[in-house]
Amino acid sequence: xxxxxxxxxxxxxxxxxxxxxxxxxxxxxxxxxxxxxxxxxxxxxxxxxxxxxxxxxxxxxxxxxxxxxxxxxxxxxxxxxxxxxxxxxxxxxxxxxxxxxxxxxxxxxxxxxxxxxxxxxxxxxxxxxxxxxxxxxxxxxxxxxxxxxxxxxxxxxxxxxxxxxxxxxxxxxxxxxxxxxxxxxxxxxxxxxxxxxxxxxxxxxxxxxxxxxxxxxxxxxxxxxxxxxxxxxxxxxxxxxxxxxxxxxxxxxxxxxxxxxxxxxxxxxxxxxxxxxxxxxxxxxxxxxxxxxxxxxxxxxxxxxxxxxxxxxxxxxxxxxxxxxxxxxxxxxxxxxxxxxxxxxxxxxxxxxxxxxxxxxxxxxxxxxxxxxxxxxxxxxxxxxxxxxxxxxxxxxxxxxxxxxxxxxxxxxxxxxxxxxxxxxxxxxxxxxxxxxxxxxxxxxxxxxxxxxxxxxxxxxxxxxxxxxxxxxxxxxxxxxxxxxxxxxxxxxxxxxxxxxxxxxxxxxxxxxxxxxxxxxxxxxxxxxxxxxxxxxxxxxxxxxxxxxxxxxxxxxxxxxxxxxxxxxxxxxxxxxxxxxxxxxxxxxxxxxxxxxxxxxxxxxxxxxxxxxxxxxxxxxxxxxxxxxxxxxxxxxxxxxxxxxxxxxxxxxxxxxxxxxxxxxxxxxxxxxxxxxxxxxxxxxxxxxxxxxxxxxxxxxxxxxxxxxxxxxxxxxxxxxxxxxxxxxxxx
Numbered sequence: 001x002x003x004x005x006x007x008x009x010x011x012x013x014x015x016x017x018x019x020x021x022x023x024x025x026x027x028x029x030x031x032x033x034x035x036x037x038x039x040x041x042x043x044x045x046x047x048x049x050x051x052x053x054x055x056x057x058x059x060x061x062x063x064x065x066x067x068x069x070x071x072x073x074x075x076x077x078x079x080x081x082x083x084x085x086x087x088x089x090x091x092x093x094x095x096x097x098x099x100x101x102x103x104x105x106x107x108x109x110x111x112x113x114x115x116x117x118x119x120x121x122x123x124x125x126x127x128x129x130x131x132x133x134x135x136x137x138x139x140x141x142x143x144x145x146x147x148x149x150x151x152x153x154x155x156x157x158x159x160x161x162x163x164x165x166x167x168x169x170x171x172x173x174x175x176x177x178x179x180x181x182x183x184x185x186x187x188x189x190x191x192x193x194x195x196x197x198x199x200x201x202x203x204x205x206x207x208x209x210x211x212x213x214x215x216x217x218x219x220x221x222x223x224x225x226x227x228x229x230x231x232x233x234x235x236x237x238x239x240x241x242x243x244x245x246x247x248x249x250x251x252x253x254x255x256x257x258x259x260x261x262x263x264x265x266x267x268x269x270x271x272x273x274x275x276x277x278x279x280x281x282x283x284x285x286x287x288x289x290x291x292x293x294x295x296x297x298x299x300x301x302x303x304x305x306x307x308x309x310x311x312x313x314x315x316x317x318x319x320x321x322x323x324x325x326x327x328x329x330x331x332x333x334x335x336x337x338x339x340x341x342x343x344x345x346x347x348x349x350x351x352x353x354x355x356x357x358x359x360x361x362x363x364x365x366x367x368x369x370x371x372x373x374x375x376x377x378x379x380x381x382x383x384x385x386x387x388x389x390x391x392x393x394x395x396x397x398x399x400x401x402x403x404x405x406x407x408x409x410x411x412x413x414x415x416x417x418x419x420x421x422x423x424x425x426x427x428x429x430x431x432x433x434x435x436x437x438x439x440x441x442x443x444x445x446x447x448x449x450x451x452x453x454x455x456x457x458x459x460x461x462x463x464x465x466x467x468x469x470x471x472x473x474x475x476x477x478x479x480x481x482x483x484x485x486x487x488x489x490x491x492x493x494x495x496x497x498x499x500x501x502x503x504x505x506x507x508x509x510x511x512x513x514x515x516x517x518x519x520x521x522x523x524x525x526x527x528x529x530x531x532x533x534x535x536x537x538x539x540x541x542x543x544x545x546x547x548x549x550x551x552x553x554x555x556x557x558x559x560x561x562x563x564x565x566x567x568x569x570x571x572x573x574x575x576x577x578x579x580x581x582x583x584x585x586x587x588x589x590x591x592x593x594x595x596x597x598x599x600x601x602x603x604x605x606x607x608x609x610x611x612x613x614x615x616x617x618x619x620x621x622x623x624x625x626x627x628x629x630x631x632x633x634x635x636x637x638x639x640x641x642x643x644x645x646x647x648x649x650x651x652x653x654x655x656x657x658x659x660x661x662x663x664x665x666x667x668x669x670x671x672x673x674x675x676x677x678x679x680x681x682x683x684x685x686x687x688x689x690x691x692x693x694x695x696x697x698x699x700x701x702x703x704x705x706x707x708x709x710x711x712x713x714x715x716x717x718x719x720x721x722x723x724x725x726x727x728x729x730x731x732x
Contacts, residue, residue, distance in 0.1 A: 028203075028218045028669045030183070033241030037331040040359055042407040046333070051364025055314040057133060058366070065397050069116045076112040076481070081105045084475070087470040088441070096441050100158025103434040109425055111482050112215045114304075115365070118485035124490045129433035130372025131271065132444060133266040142256055142265035144181040146244035150260070153231045155189045157251040159202040160648050162186070165254055166308070170210050172633050173258035181264070183243070184216045187231050189224035193710040196220060197652035207335045217428055222671055222714050224465055228320070229336055229352035240327045244268075249319040252379040253280070256633040259375030263324045266370075273314075274329035278376035279305045280322040283382055283634060286614065289387075290605035291622045292516050293380040298624040299503065299513070303489040305371035314366035315413035322376045324627060326365070330356070333363035343543040344396045350544075351397025358414035362407070373632065377626070379415060383608030384523065385556055385564060388530045393544040395425045395534040421694055422543065428531035435593065439578060442586045484572045485487025486513060502625020522596040522603055526568050529597075536631050543561045556608050565600040571598025571607035652713060653701050657726050667719060684718070686710035691721040700725060 040046075059065075063230050088097035124130055131137070146281065150169065166184060173179050186203055190196045203218040210216065221231065232248065245267050247260055255278070282294035309316065318325075334356040339346045349355050355356070357367050369614045381387040391552075398421040405418045490513055494506055503509040538544075576594045579587040596603065606612050616622050626634060639674045656663045664700050674681075687708035694700035700722070704712065712718030 008574050014121060015331060016363070018595065020163055026668045028665070030214075030217060030239065030242070033243075034238065035236055035240035035327065035331045036449055037237050037240070037335045039335040039337050040333065042109070042337060042404065044408065046359075046362045046364075046409045049332075051272060053364070055364075055366035056380065057270055057273055057368065058314045059132060061309070061311045065313075069120055069307075069311045070113070072116040072119075073109065073113040076116070077109040079107060080108040080112070082480070083470065083474050084108075087474055094444075096437060096444060098439060100434065100437045103430055103437060107427060107430055107434060108478065110423060111478070115484055117307035117311065118303055118488055119307070120310040121303040121305070122488045122492055124306040124310045125151035125303060126495060128372065130279075130302075131370055133276065133368060133370065133639040134269050135262050135266045135370055135373055140291050141176055141178065141261050142179055144261065144264060144268065145288070146264075146268055147242060148182050148245040148247060148260075148264050148329075149235075149239070149243040150182060150184045150247045150249060151235060152185065152249045152251065152253075153187045153188055153228050153249045154199070155228075156192050156195050157190075158648070159195065159198040160644040161641065162251050163202040163206045164201075164644060165252070165637055166216075167206055167210065167640045168633055168636035169257065169260075170206075170212060170216070171636050172270050173260065174257070174633075176257040176559060178257070179215070180214070180259050182260075184212070185235060185239075186216075186218045187235055187275065189227070189231050190220060191224065191706075191710065192715050193652045193706065194650065195711065197655050197662070197666065197713070198650065200666055201655065201659075204266045204662070204665055217452070218669065220669070226336070226348040228317050229349065229356075236327060236331050242332055244328050245324050245501055246327050247324050247329070248321050250378060253321050254283075254377040254633050254637055255322060256375030256631065258322070259373060261681065262373065263370065269327060270366070272364075272366050273317075273326065273368060274333075274360040274363075275318055275323055275325045277316060277318055277323040277369045279369070280319075280376045280378040281374075281624075281626065282380045282625070283377045285382075286610050287382045287608055288519075288612040288616065289384055289678055290382050291388060291613045291616060292379045292519060292607070293387075295503075295516055295622040296514055296520070297380075298499075298626070299493060299509070300486055300489045302371055303485060303492060304697065309369040309371050312413060314368060315361055315411050316357070316367040316369040318353040318367065319419050319631070320353035322378065329360050329363070329365045331359045333365065337402060338400045341403075342541070343577065344541060345400055345403060349397070349404070351394060351421065354398075354401065358404075358407070358410055361411050361414050362409045370648050375401065375631065375632065383556055384526070384530075384604050385561070385608065388527075388534075391531065391535075394536045395531065396421050396538050396544045398425055399535070399538055417687035425531055425535055428528045429535055431528055434530050435590075439575075439582065439586070439590075442579075442582045467660070470631035485518070486517060499625055502623065502628045503541075504620045504623040504628070508620045508623065512623065515616070515621055519603075519607070521592060522599070523607065525572075525593045525596040526565070526600050526603065529571065530569055558605055561605045561608070562601055565604050568600040572600065615671055651701055652709065653722060655695055655721075656713070657697055657722060663719070666713070667716070670714060670716060673716060681711050683707045684715055688715075688718060688721065691718065691725065694725060697722065 081101065081104070084101055088094075088101055152162065152166055163186075166186070170179075173182055186199070188196065188199055190199060199220070200218065203216070207213055207216050219235070221234065224231065226233070232246075236246075245264055247255070247264070249255070259278065263278065266276060267273060281301070282290075282297040285291040285294040332391060332497060334354060336349050336352055336359075338348055339345075361367050381390055398418075400424055401418040405415050405422075490510065493503065493509055500506060500509060503512065513614055572594050575590070576587065576598065579590045579594070613622075617627075630638070656666055682704075687704055690703045690708065694703055701709075712722070
């Protein structure tokens with residue numbers, strides 16, 4: 001980042017600080033407004049403070065909706081089990097037949113519930129539902145009477161991208177005329193010192209460009225304890241008392257100002273509501289993989305979200321971002337405990353959002369989702385490799401919920417959320433077992449000589465166990481239930497003229513559904529094995545760690561793709577050889593799975609390709625309305641991104657020493673100095689020693705490790721020694 005040019009833009013050439021007002025002191029943060037946030041006990045009964053067991057915002061006939069969805073899924077599963085039993089065990093039970101039947105029932109009930117929920121979503125979409133709580137998509141924006149904080153946590157992200165998104169939201173909020181009700185907080189957990197100093201420079205530039213000295217704030221934690229959950233909780237304890245609501249964001253989040261105003265106003269109108277979750281639409285995808293994700297999210301996502309909102313009611317869920325939360329409800333109920341045992345199942349809770357929502361609902365607060373409200377956006381990882389890295393962390397977090405699902409006093413729907421989160425990952429190894437068990441049954445039929453009459457006298461023979469005719473019908477029925485939500489989503493799209501036009505029209509939208517389904521079907525077996533390996537590694541005790549998410553155009557080197565996916569290709573070849581050796585019909589039946597595995601390497605390379613994604617864009621496929629007619633917030637974000645300096649990045653020590661204004665601001669934002677008795681930071685001690693032995697800043701940069709540099713830059717003593725090095729360099 002060009003911090004020297006930034007100095008000139010902000011009037012910092014003389015080393016003065018931006019944001020000091022008329023002679024006032026520079027402040028990166030407002031006055032603290034402390035709020036108590038106690039750690040919750042998972043074994044003690046919750047304190048509801050007299051709130052009703054059923055929230056007043058619960059939609060009517062919720063029990064009937066849930067009965068329709070869950071009851072229908074149960075009936076479908078029972079019938080599926082009956083049909084599959086006729087396929088496998090029509091003349092007697094076998095061990096393999098029972099195993100396959102049990103696996104089938106476990107997997108079928110999963111897709112049956114998704115289907116019946118999608119039917120509810122289809123009804124809600126056609127009736128233009130998905131709102132409630134007095135929220136309207138149009139009309140005059142409501143007035144606000146409380147203060148709200150927009151929280152942007154960031155962890156080693158590109159500061160330019162983060163600030164561009166925040167600038168777009170700030171300007172969008174200003175356009176609503178309600179800006180005075182909002183403050184913006186950049187909550188950094190960044191560990192890379194070079195990115196940290198870039199963040200500070202970008203924060204100062206954002207303040208200068210918007211004039212938001214008293215409204216845009218920045219805080220970096222020296223220790224990112226408990227990751228994002230700890231980041232948000234620390235803000236609540238220090239500043240939450242000044243804000244009735246907080247809007248939680250991710251580093252790639254965008255929310256239109258009008259959308260934020262409407263959900264905050266709904267929070268003010270409904271004092272029993274603790275959280276309102278919007279439906280973030282995926283945007284800005286350029287690679288084939290990201291464009292598939294955003295098309296699926298835009299076309300199928302509303303159907304799924306409307307469905308779960310339709311029968312979840314006031315027992316909704318929280319997805320960790322693009323939601324408004326009542327600060328008092330969060331502080332009162334969502335203090336997360338550490339789970340017993342060692343990582344990966346013990347320690348702090350990774351997938352904190354599900355648990356925070358469940359604990360708030362346990363405390364009597366309503367949790368709502370409003371998928372019918374537009375103006376909420378996020379981005380997708382650019383490749384299968386990137387989403388696998390993120391998915392590994394999510395897998396660990398969801399499996400951790402096995403220790404939370406038994407929490408005393410949880411609403412049964414909240415327990416269901418957690419079980420479904422666990423199931424979303426456990427189903428992958430179950431599908432693999434189902435596939436392998438099917439091969440074993442075919443192998444048994446191939447080599448085990450059938451006894452048509454056995455020891456008992458009978459006029460009718462005992463045919464082999466597997467009934468191929470019944471198996472065909474079960475397969476067709478299962479695939480129909482699996483693919484029906486996509487068909488329903490397409491039909492709903494036809495009834496929405498704006499969305500239909502935005503997706504290129506009915507014909508192009510249909511072709512896009514076909515392309516996404518075919519490529520997604522090929523990717524599915526690879527994703528199944530990736531998730532299975534993730535589950536196994538967690539069960540073996542391997543922690544996922546915490547890596548920054550990549551948000552660029554993919555660009556995975558081909559040899560890296562080969563190294564990452566050759567094992568899936570080999571597995572597909574072995575599986576295909578086994579199927580061929582058993583029977584040609586089995587091989588043909590397994591062809592969809594085998595193709596995805598055998599071609600895992602070119603498939604991963606093609607889907608991570610920007611060229612492939614842009615080729616489909618030019619062909620008018622996988623289009624979404626936000627591309628063909630971008631809303632105001634996306635245009636603002638694109639403009640802010642285009643205005644970023646072409647050359648970003650830099651070495652932190654050189655940036656600080658070259659820019660007195662940035663150095664002064666950096667000093668003002670340092671955390672309080674260490675007090676006697678506080679833990680000793682060995683990286684700081686080693687870093688200070690290396691500075692004392694360095695003749696100039698360049699030598700210091702070469703000698704310091706990253707953690708040592710971060711410790712030195714977070715210390716007044718370290719900055720003084722850097723100043724001394726600069727002075728010595730000048731004298732020399």
